[in-house]
Amino acid sequence: MKLTVPCLLLLLVLLAVAGLSRAQVKTSFLDLTNSIGSILPGLSRPANHSRIFYAVMFDAGSTGTRIHVYTFIHSDSVELPVLDNEMFHSIKPGLSAYADSPEMAGHTVRMLLKVAKKTVPRLEWKRTPVVLRATAGLRLLPAEKAQTLLDKVQDVFEESPFLVPDDSVSIMNGTSEGILAWISLNFLTGHLNAQTKKTVGILDLGGGSTQITFLPKLRKTIESVPLADYVARFEIFNSTFELYTYSYLGNGLMAARLATLGALGAEGLEWRVFKSSCLPKKFRDEWSFGGQTYQVSGDPDGYAGYKLCYQEVLKVVKGIIHQPYELEDNSVFYAFSYYFDRAVDAGLIDGVHGGMLEVRDFKKRAKEVCNKMTKYPPVSSFLCMDMTYITCLLKDGYGFKESTVLQLTKKVNNVESSWALGATLDHFHHLKIH
16 A cells, blocks of 8 residues: 555544554654655655656676666756765676676676665666676677676576666777766766866776876877877767777786786696796785686796886886877876775775875885885785886876876765766767767
């Protein structure tokens, strides 16, 4: 039985007339409101022609699968919706780890859909789109295996009570990943409108790929790109943006570890041991990425430390990462994903609030970690390699000055820093990225 607000008031009057005490009436009211659950609108629900809508975005990354459940408030009087809330949850490993057991990939998505069911009101399920975009983890897989995983996810979506739009499950290209992350961060920082003169750049370091995206101030930055692929245009909220953006597949943190170790595409994994000066001399262990397991170790007969490590990681960066003509000092760059995680692991920033760091801070801590590995084992045996790679990527790769300040962040206004919000806005607004 559905009870409207007038019915509730009438019942309360009847209870009072029946001679129940005020305390008893209060108890009865609580029982009633509890029993009818969510039929009453929440006090925070907006009035005057605003509407609430929901969206579910899955980020199928190389090292984990994440779900973002967004609650938006949209008023007819304004063009930009207001993001009211995000519910976020993640599961490791990524779907690519289940390349040979797609049923497990389906199980992962089913588990995460439970978060969506708890967050989105039941009455809104059939109107709430559910979308999955896969990134470098699936881009690095053979096409047939990647497609099998996507098909399994599609089956799970079709079983769910949510709205499954056309093209709801796909692999996203790297350019879109960079642009949509830029849209996310500029939306969250209030820079995404027609009057904007200042925007923020983004640096995203995933497991399989890494992205740089910013709005150039100088025409030469666009004119001096090595390929047309480095420039992208899109329209949003009656504005057209032309961005410098590129995604480097194989230069994410985990893929860079493989390349540094000389294990990228290597054969005979069951008997080979991949050594590096970036690892503690006495270290030896198994390490898994993308569904493969590798035997890795330090070099017990050689030397370890920052200088040798830098030479190793430089091979992964030099000649691959293009240096933009312009990296303006007065442009703020937000760095997230593994940039943030490793800065936390190295004790450079707080794990909740993040913070501002200069590029030289990564370099200084990389030296300290690498040169003290023997006496003081780091929290992760790969910390020296990872910190050195990040330093090399920023300095010798993109060409940032050591004094450049980066904003290290995991969340902005309690929302995850990632491309997922931008992808959700793209779904609703069709940004015409080209």
